Amino acid sequence: MAVYALTGFSLVSLLSFGYLSWDWMKPSLVADVATDPMEKSLPPTFSRPPHIIFILTDDQGYHDVGYHGSDIQTPTLDRLAAEGVKLENYYIQPICTPSRSQLITGRYQIHTGLQHSIIRPRQPNCLPLDQVTLPQKLQEAGYSTHMVGKWHLGFYKKECLPTRRGFDTFLGSLTGNVDYYTYDNCDGPGVCGYDLHEGEDVAWDQSGKYSTFLYAQRVSKILASHSPKEPIFIYVAFQAVHTPLQSPKEYIYRYRSMGNVARRKYAAMVTCMDEAVKNITWALKKYGYYDNSVIVFSTDNGGQTFSGGSNWPLRGRKGTYWEGGVRGIGFVHSPLIKRKRRTSWALVHITDWYPTLVSLARGNLSNVSGLDGYNVWPAISEGKESPRTEILHNIDPLYNHAKYGSLEDGFGIWNTAVQASIRVGEWKLLTGDPGYSDWIPPQTLTNFPGSWWNLERLTDGLRKSVWLFNITADPYERYDLSDQRPDVVRTLLMRLVHYNRTAIPVRYPAENPRAHPDFNGGAWGPWASEDDVEEWEGIGEPLKSRNKKKKCKICKLRSFFRKLNTRLMSNRI
Numbered sequence: 335m336a337v338y339a340l341t342g343f344s345l346v347s348l349l350s351f352g353y354l355s356w357d358w359m360k361p362s363l364v365a366d367v368a369t370d371p372m373e374k375s376l377p378p379t380f381s382r383p384p385h386i387i388f389i390l391t392d393d394q395g396y397h398d399v400g401y402h403g404s405d406i407q408t409p410t411l412d413r414l415a416a417e418g419v420k421l422e423n424y425y426i427q428p429i430c431t432p433s434r435s436q437l438i439t440g441r442y443q444i445h446t447g448l449q450h451s452i453i454r455p456r457q458p459n460c461l462p463l464d465q466v467t468l469p470q471k472l473q474e475a476g477y478s479t480h481m482v483g484k485w486h487l488g489f490y491k492k493e494c495l496p497t498r499r500g501f502d503t504f505l506g507s508l509t510g511n512v513d514y515y516t517y518d519n520c521d522g523p524g525v526c527g528y529d530l531h532e533g534e535d536v537a538w539d540q541s542g543k544y545s546t547f548l549y550a551q552r553v554s555k556i557l558a559s560h561s562p563k564e565p566i567f568i569y570v571a572f573q574a575v576h577t578p579l580q581s582p583k584e585y586i587y588r589y590r591s592m593g594n595v596a597r598r599k600y601a602a603m604v605t606c607m608d609e610a611v612k613n614i615t616w617a618l619k620k621y622g623y624y625d626n627s628v629i630v631f632s633t634d635n636g637g638q639t640f641s642g643g644s645n646w647p648l649r650g651r652k653g654t655y656w657e658g659g660v661r662g663i664g665f666v667h668s669p670l671i672k673r674k675r676r677t678s679w680a681l682v683h684i685t686d687w688y689p690t691l692v693s694l695a696r697g698n699l700s701n702v703s704g705l706d707g708y709n710v711w712p713a714i715s716e717g718k719e720s721p722r723t724e725i726l727h728n729i730d731p732l733y734n735h736a737k738y739g740s741l742e743d744g745f746g747i748w749n750t751a752v753q754a755s756i757r758v759g760e761w762k763l764l765t766g767d768p769g770y771s772d773w774i775p776p777q778t779l780t781n782f783p784g785s786w787w788n789l790e791r792l793t794d795g796l797r798k799s800v801w802l803f804n805i806t807a808d809p810y811e812r813y814d815l816s817d818q819r820p821d822v823v824r825t826l827l828m829r830l831v832h833y834n835r836t837a838i839p840v841r842y843p844a845e846n847p848r849a850h851p852d853f854n855g856g857a858w859g860p861w862a863s864e865d866d867v868e869e870w871e872g873i874g875e876p877l878k879s880r881n882k883k884k885k886c887k888i889c890k891l892r893s894f895f896r897k898l899n900t901r902l903m904s905n906r907i
């Protein structure tokens with residue numbers, strides 16, 4: 335029987351605040367009812383391909399938007415969502431690279447070899463070059479394509495850069511996290527470098543400018559210099575609100591009453607980002623794009639609860655396959671939507687944006703095979719059923735195997751020690767080690783720093799390796815039904831087996847010391863030589879089958895790093 339323990343709060347006290355009794359369907363928090371559900375007066379199918387603005391935020395928690403009941407001020411996001419369509423059955427991936435790769439390719443990470451962890455700065459790895467990306471398809475359809483913000487899809491050679499993967503212009507960082515002002519990024523003690531790039535050059539002259547402001551200003555500049563008569567795609571991948579927790583002081587001052595310092599800084603960053611979105615929307619209107627535009631807003635993964643984020647009332651956090659790690663904030667705002675001002679419960683996954691946006695652009699998908707995404711525009715715009723009925727959250731064969739998992743526990747068809755998760759219809763299955771599994775209430779219930787640790791903890795899951803939830807009836811994942819419904823468990827395990835047969839080998843090479851910024855003028859950037867590229871042609875193959883010949887002069891050091899990574903890398907997020 336599950337044993338729940340509350341530290342700092344009693345269950346009764348949480349109920350008194352209304353959190354555990356929060357109604358998932360409560361209109362005041364997650365739903366707006368349109369005055370006319372059919373919106374019959376809206377314009378018919380648009381005559382020109384729409385301008386597309388895709389906004390992706392980093393590490394923003396599910397709870398951390400005003401319309402989800404947050405204490406953080408997000409008036410712009412609230413208004414855009416209220417006037418558009420809120421996606422309340424929307425899924426992303428639990429960490430950075432996987433979400434970005436699936437957005438850009440329309441494919442599950444098992445089909446790109448990126449199913450384990452993230453792409454690290456010193457790895458000779460990037461989004462597979464044989465993948466036709468979303469911006470490339472939009473270029474084919476006649477779009478001007480621009481990226482502003484965080485790439486995090488690899489850069490060890492120039493062919494991996496955003497400007498080689500479909501973007502006409504790029505301003506942003508290549509690695510996973512940088513200082514918001516100096517753009518420095520350290521990938522371990524003494525391994526530090528500058529990471530802000532303009533196109534394929536280092537943008538040294540932009541240092542000192544707060545990235546959220548810088549990126550919003552660049553979007554406005556792009557819009558001002560482009561003609562609204564020609565279709566444009568802008569991918570805005572804000573660094574906010576990933577660590578480090580940095581914000582202009584005037585935003586922090588608004589939240590001076592928050593006792594928890596991390597939450598205070600985090601809240602300031604979210605509000606600053608919200609104002610940046612306001613400025614982008616204003617630029618769309620000022621320069622004549624808005625009436626024929628589609629704005630998509632999405633988070634990239636769940637919030638990091640120990641760095642200010644909150645996913646309440648969902649279970650888990652960033653880096654986990656619980657709902658708190660994979661259920662995202664998402665909405666679409668557009669004058670072109672036929673049924674506005676409503677909440678959609680259609681099942682949508684981040685892979686769906688690829689076929690959806692290419693279809694909106696009147697691009698050609700007939701020559702693209704193997705997509706895992708669906709065109710969900712009819713579900714969003716017209717309220718039709720989603721064509722999606724299931725989501726493979728992931729299968730990660732390299733993640734630490736669960737101590738108590740076995741093939742026997744998986745009915746002889748699946749090793750439940752392997753980290754995996756899938757949703758089929760209303761059912762969600764998790765195997766292996768899904769990650770940190772607590773429910774963490776909003777950290778500002780009291781005005782003392784210790785409130786950070788007021789969480790509800792499940793203490794009996796340490797010996798388990800299989801969980802089953804009816805995620806429609808139990809979105810908070812409080813009632814494990816794996817023992818009561820072994821028939822459903824077996825059915826979903828068979829779906830995992832099916833997907834696993836289609837998986838390609840994991841691409842997760844060892845770090846290479848040659849990537850050190852000291853060897854590249856003090857900045858992170860492409861570093862692989864021609865010999866390196868030739869040697870790593872098979873990085874998608876299992877490690878044991880790779881060519882073992884060493885062609886560079888630092889092979890001994892590389893071997894040392896490979897051994898070190900084998901022990902340490904899989905535990906880093």
